[in-house]
Amino acid sequence: MTRGLLTTAVGSYPKPDYLLKARNQVARGKLDNKDLQELEKRATAHWIKVQEDLGMDVLVDGEMYRGDMVTYFSENMEGFAISGLVRSYGNRYYRKPIAVAPVGRSRPVSVEWWQYAQSLTDKPVKGMLTGPYTMADWSFNEYYPSREAFIIDLARSVHEEALDLERAGAEYIQIDEPAVSTRPDEMELAARALGIVTKGLRAFTITHVCYGDFASVFDQLIRLPVDMLDLEMANSNYELLKLLKGNSSDKYLSMGVVDVHNHVIETVDHVKRGIRLGLEVFPPERLYIDPDCGLKTRTDEEAIAKLQVTVTAVRETKKELGIE
């Protein structure tokens, strides 16, 4: 029997109320970091259990200890200062990193959290990194004379981090690059930086890319130096698959089948139709199934329901097609 159609997730899950409250208290000096970390561990354990109970194949730690995917790494690196509040959208604000000196890593940033999450399960847990292009694009730069110099320096640091994750035992390493498709004229630079990150890695490498005009960068996208592309498909009605059709690449695809920006839970049939569309383009052994993006903006119930419908749709499809 053919194997394949593994289920996974993109990265983040919603933070429980007690964690949001605790983070707030830490910000106001009413709780210390050690207590916060205990709560973050508790929340991580909750999400590992949710994923195991659902029967997912490749797990994520849910990013309970990260505020923002860029700020988290920069706060734990050298060379960055953190700005005052800037608005992301609506009433959402965040603090943006500022490169004020050469950026670099004095110690591993994410390895301990990966080890903790992996200690809770026998299923593989992905190591999750933010890519150099996105790190630079979502930071202010007061130090480097060019974006290129900034991005390449970051790529070296992210590569070191990936090596550390691999040494710790991570079989999957995902390098998120959501900013990569925003500027077609810098795609070549972004690809070069990603190549520095993945060079010599034995782990299975993934990059998650979202929100972009993929058509104009597709040729470069499909050649990014990773084993697997993770793309959102549900919220664009699987239009992207048309681009992927007939490509000769041997890449794996992780295909998003539920929209993370919508409260409505997709039906099993709807998701199954999406999976079938994916199978028209990719063989099951090179196709993974997941939500479009991180689920952190959904409620706990919505996130679990979206994972559940994903897993059920995959299970039924596998049964119908005789996939192991």
Next chain:
Amino acid sequence: MIATVVGNYPKIGVDAQSPNLRSAISRFDSGQITEEELHRIEDEVTKGVIEEQLEAGLDMITDGQIRWEDGQTYFAGKIQGFRITGLIRYFDTNTYYRQPIAEERLQWQGPISLRDYRFAASISSKPVKAVITGPYTLAKLSKGPFYNDFKSLVMSLADILNQEAKALAQAGASVIQFDEPAILNNKGDFPLFQEAMNVLIRGVSSKTALYTYFGDISDLHPGFFELPVHILGLDFVVGTRNWAFLKDFPTDKELGLGIIDARNTKLETVEKIIEAIERASKHVSLNRLHINPSCGLEFLPRSNAYSKLVRMVEAAARAKELLS
């Protein structure tokens, strides 16, 4: 020479004592304060932002667009026929806006920004520039399933925003600015853009400005300089190629010189700003120059935005002495 801004200003103040819009909106969302109370806080924050711009020494200000969730929603939310939907990335920035969808014929139901303009004008000792998101950009960032083609959507919005501009002009707005960043990414649409501009400014008695940012006007030149407005605003930070076109800048128009980087915290030196003003003054006389940031300042934290304005005003004054 006029020192001014392009549009929005960071909503969150540095001083913990000042009224906080972020917490006000979140209290409003959870039903703890009424809409009237929220509006009162918006007014207070607007007042603070106006005072800050005046303190920095600007000759012409905006109301800081404190009540704008984003440039699209603020107008589209009050145009009949639009429904406001999910989040979309705003150009190549790390900010998001809610996408308006024209589901029915669009109709102007009365002034949208007039009350806010009047409020700002009543408390400012310097002229207040009224800002309107232009019809082309508004259409490009929306979807228009009701309309058979993109052109009908653009022209319908040109007509609606023309009525808005006339209402502002009647209320005494001395300068009305239209923001049209989207034309720089869609240069093939320039004939349609020209047509929309003609409708947009018809019967508007105020001085009109057209501001573009996030790019340059290559391929639009020389038609761009012939557009029927009094002031043309260009971004010289992202759009460095714009320098090359200044030699042909028309003698009967004013130039919005976007030379302060509104997307990076790095503070420009006085010398660098003077140099840029001098460079522009070789082609456009000083009395026809508006010195301003490259785009709205909301990509920056408040303290950085203010520092940049102070620096800009200082450099503009020195340049005036040196070059007059």
